[in-house]
Amino acid sequence: MMAEALPDLIEEIVTDKGPDDIQAVAELLLPAEDVEIATLLESLPVEERISLWEVLPDTRKVDVLVEMRSDPREVLIAAMADEQWSAILADIDAEELLELMDSLPARLIDLAYQALDKQQQAYFRDATQFPDEQVGHWISHEMLVLPLNAKVRDGLRLIRRNVPDHCDTVFLVNRSGHFSAAVKLTRVFGAPEHLPMVELTEESLPVIKGADDATNASFQVQRSGYAALPVVDDSNKLLGRLDVLSASELVNEYYERQVMATAGMDEDEDLFAPVAKSARNRALWLGLNLLTAFLASWFIGLFEATLQQVVALAVLMPVVASMGGIAGSQTLTLIVRGLALGQVTSANLKALMTKELKVGGVNGVIWALVIGVVAFMWFNDPLLGLVICLAIFLNILAAALAGVMLPVILEKLKIDPALSGSVILTTVTDIVGFVAFLGLGSLFLL
Amino acid sequence: MMAEALPDLIEEIVTDKGPDDIQAVAELLLPAEDVEIATLLESLPVEERISLWEVLPDTRKVDVLVEMRSDPREVLIAAMADEQWSAILADIDAEELLELMDSLPARLIDLAYQALDKQQQAYFRDATQFPDEQVGHWISHEMLVLPLNAKVRDGLRLIRRNVPDHCDTVFLVNRSGHFSAAVKLTRVFGAPEHLPMVELTEESLPVIKGADDATNASFQVQRSGYAALPVVDDSNKLLGRLDVLSASELVNEYYERQVMATAGMDEDEDLFAPVAKSARNRALWLGLNLLTAFLASWFIGLFEATLQQVVALAVLMPVVASMGGIAGSQTLTLIVRGLALGQVTSANLKALMTKELKVGGVNGVIWALVIGVVAFMWFNDPLLGLVICLAIFLNILAAALAGVMLPVILEKLKIDPALSGSVILTTVTDIVGFVAFLGLGSLFLL
Structure with a gap:
């Protein structure tokens, strides 16, 4: 909705600063995507940025923060009192916390970590074992996984339940959780129900190692033709997957870093930094x-x-x-x-x-x-x-x-x-x- | 397979130049992806680049050319005799020709155009009505389309036949070919066979206009969460779609242009230009x-x-x-x-x-x-x-x-x-x- 509306919204907030105006903009923003709200916030001088931030619904705050660059994000994080955080961090997940952790003070990371369930805590710990230039730091755990001996009928059942965004394959793992094969969803549909899934294996699907360079792995995902590639550890245990959306974000960040580096800045530089x-x-x-x-x-x-x-x-x-x-x-x-x-x-x-x-x-x-x-x-x-x-x-x-x-x-x-x-x-x-x-x-x- | 092997292959070709060595490398390259071969060719000095090119199988030449930057590509195009082109251009499609047309002399564009079937010729003509900074120039026509009154059973039949890469929705069009709605493939599977497809419509799917800026539209696709977005003309007629792969290529080119522009060059500059x-x-x-x-x-x-x-x-x-x-x-x-x-x-x-x-x-x-x-x-x-x-x-x-x-x-x-x-x-x-x-x-x- 917003690409064209951005200049108007900036105009509205910057020139008419009353609380009613801000409230009106916040309502206009309800249908906008998180990344659009993030872009708008980055475009605002600090005072206006904070005013708008305060009237955004708490339920969207984490999602919007995740989409922002670190420097402008930190302005908002610094402007919030600790007690507000409990509500906001209550339903953060491990991936979001990983995105935000560089911007959050240790006590808030800890608060958020405590609010995660056991599985999310494990994901978080796993990811932080990889530094942020390695792909293991950025993987997603929403994926379709079946045991190696699964039949097409099991695949169909799994797919009918729920398929995450940018997911076009089911991963097959052995009993110790090692990655064995991937099967395209679309091949599962045509196939006879009793056929072992493994017979539909994609032979040429590349597998990424958690310690691989995040940018290179992202380029690999982009050109693989698949919506996501599996990421494994050194012993081939399936850790998660890197999808084209995360890959594009990592590649875009890489390029922004290149452009900003020519002037000795980093990609997180805030247009309206203090x-x-x-x-x-x-x-x-x-x-x-x-x-x-x-x-x-x-x-x-x-x-x-x-x-x-x-x-x-x-x-x-x-x-x-x-x-x-x-x-x-x-x-x-x-x-x-x-x-x-x-x-x-x-x-x-x-x-x-x-x-x-x-x-x-x-x-x-x-x-x-x-x-x-x-x-x-x-x-x-x-x-x-x-x-x-x-x-x-x-x-x-x-x-x-x-x-x-x-x-x-x-x-x-x-x-x-x-x-x-x-x-x-x-x-x-x-x-x-x-x-x-x-x-x-x-x-x-x- | 190749990211790590690239330096070795360059080494092998540049230092051992005999025809046997080149032949050996060409065989090593058979399982490589087109983009990997393209990268290798770009890395070679002109003489070695042409030697390797000559031993590549004709069937892969168009695919590899499509993946190359214009300047290094033109070196290879200039090195080929006209009679070789007939074989190579015989099974080019409209999208590939669009990618190559800036590098091809008019007589070869014409030769290739004549070899296209009627539908591909129409696609080519449609696309060239948009300049290359507009998204209409870059759309793909491989898509799943059904009439607006189709039932889930029709959807299932279509999907079982063939689903292109990076395609997660079926597009519904009315009788005059105007885009009406999109339905996620994964929602089709769980649904009752007699249900009208239109009841499964994705409400928030953005639609792109053919005349939209190619870079902006590509960013929109990347962050949409969908594998591809429909592209329509001014009267809302469905022209094709832009998938995340093409979107990433356009975005990456945009960024490369930015980086190269800081030194007054363009992104097609050849490492080994004459x-x-x-x-x-x-x-x-x-x-x-x-x-x-x-x-x-x-x-x-x-x-x-x-x-x-x-x-x-x-x-x-x-x-x-x-x-x-x-x-x-x-x-x-x-x-x-x-x-x-x-x-x-x-x-x-x-x-x-x-x-x-x-x-x-x-x-x-x-x-x-x-x-x-x-x-x-x-x-x-x-x-x-x-x-x-x-x-x-x-x-x-x-x-x-x-x-x-x-x-x-x-x-x-x-x-x-x-x-x-x-x-x-x-x-x-x-x-x-x-x-x-x-x-x-x-x-x-x-």
Whole structure:
């Protein structure tokens, strides 16, 4: 219902702030999906967000919180008094608690855990044995399971009772709960009632291990053609399943992380984070970049005498730095994606390097000449043109080299290249660019 | 089977290039999924990619091509002689042709179109009436459809015949083919045979319009809880459906586009593009950035006299530019995401601006002081410290302002802010930074 209505609802809440208005919006929201309410809450400044939150029915609060990003969610959690929690947490389940646990203080996790029944408590404990980058942390336990010797008639009975969303197979397990086979629901229907289920086994259904990387496993589910895949532990015991909905959420989070990482933020960043928190989140990244900028300045400082005599060098410095940075970030972005897809390996690294150096060579020559001519004409100095021409060429080659090698090295060191690659890369291209430019300038122009 | 095997296969092909080795790999690939073969082909340098392609069975070639990104795919298409195409295109279907059509020359599209049966030709024509950013271009026609007056017994008969992947509902249409209702397969099974299907209608199932934005519609499918949603035209005629698999592919492409756009590339960029093509793809972005760098240089040039007398200003310029660029890109990234999610609207823009200016104010004061003190100590000049302190503060504020306003303005102008936002932003922060720094320097330090 809401995709188009979102701007209107935001408008209504932000401009007319009376309690009646908020109440009216809350009523409009009753038929909305949880994720839509979550999106609306994330779109509101903190004060309005809390007002709307307070008039939402308690029964929907957990579902909406689950759909929110951590940072905006924590604003709401912090705004609630402890006594309100008992009502809200009363019918939380293990999966919801797992989603929320990073945002909840320990005492509330404990409160919610105590409210779970024995089975849900066991699910919760099982899941927390896997860190959140492993798929075991995110599995669902709503599934259709039958013993290995079940007949089609048992399958039909089970299916008629209840089929969870995004479930297109029945899992067969042996007596110790080990996963043995999966049968498509649609094959059960046509089949004779006395046929053993196992004869309808899907031969090519992939099985996921609980310790598998959550993003990779999610991609596997998305492209498997099945609505969900079974997840097992190391001894092949069936733990649960990962369905396409959870898989899509995990994949979307992965991509959001990539996009936000290019600016040194994480995917949970709140549009309306409290100023102090937001400033703190970003300060680290600014500080890190400041260090690299000072490093570049220090290298420039080595050439103070040259700069004093040839001030045109100072004027043109941004051109040298910019071309290296841009060329390098193009190579870097391509390689980071290749690494994420598993396409960049030691076997094709040399070929990739050769190709990127050639591309850098071509663009290096073209732009070095263009820039050289412009600089020559601007400052009427052919030697200055030559100096910047050489510096640009060298910097674009260095950028290609760094763009290929940096992410590969960072990945080996288990550092996320999507996050830190660009800072280090521009440091390299700034320094190479300034040193080449000012160094050649000292050589030719003094 | 392959995620772990990918590096080994790349290794095998790249290092042992004999025809026997290629043949051996091709045999290893027989049980692999199409998408896995596609990923492997994308990982190979052009020569090896074509060798492997040539030994793949013709029957799999279309399926593999469909899974590839356009650029690496086009390398293979260009390498094939026209006569080979007749065999390969013989059993293509409309959906596959739609996937490939951007990569195929007109004569091959025509060849393939002629090979389609009448119904597939009609599907193809229908889909091409929607541009590829609309969901109508991407729908599937494999679906379960019954007349509005069908009984459960008809439903059971239909389901027992064949259920496509990712299909959990039967669609009911009236006599003119207008979509009327959807019934979950699992509800059909438990129900009495004589019951009209329409009594089992899913009330809350969303319906998508063919002209809806493909990415938004895909998000809607992902979170709907259904395996697929019906797609209708403006008069509510049932066109087809969008399932979670296609939806995930469209969403993943959307995100890849976002990530690649930060470096001015598109998601189809080939890891091993021919050098000329790759250099051409990137040259435009380099050229655009060059213009902005020259613009920044021109502003610096206005202060040549100042730079000549206070060379420390030249040394510290990168610090001013870098801090503005980083602070601005953080705000920009947050706002671009908010726009994409529909969370940033005219109603909360002022609140957002206030918050970002406050965050900028806090970080501006902190880092301006830090940098001011460092500059003072480095060059032993308190006035220089004051000048850079003020310049940094102004630049971080300007960055916050530009970071909020730029993407909003670009979106209004229908320009993708993810692609062009960062270039324009750094131009703004470079110029504001240099002018503030050198201008204040001219004022205080001469």
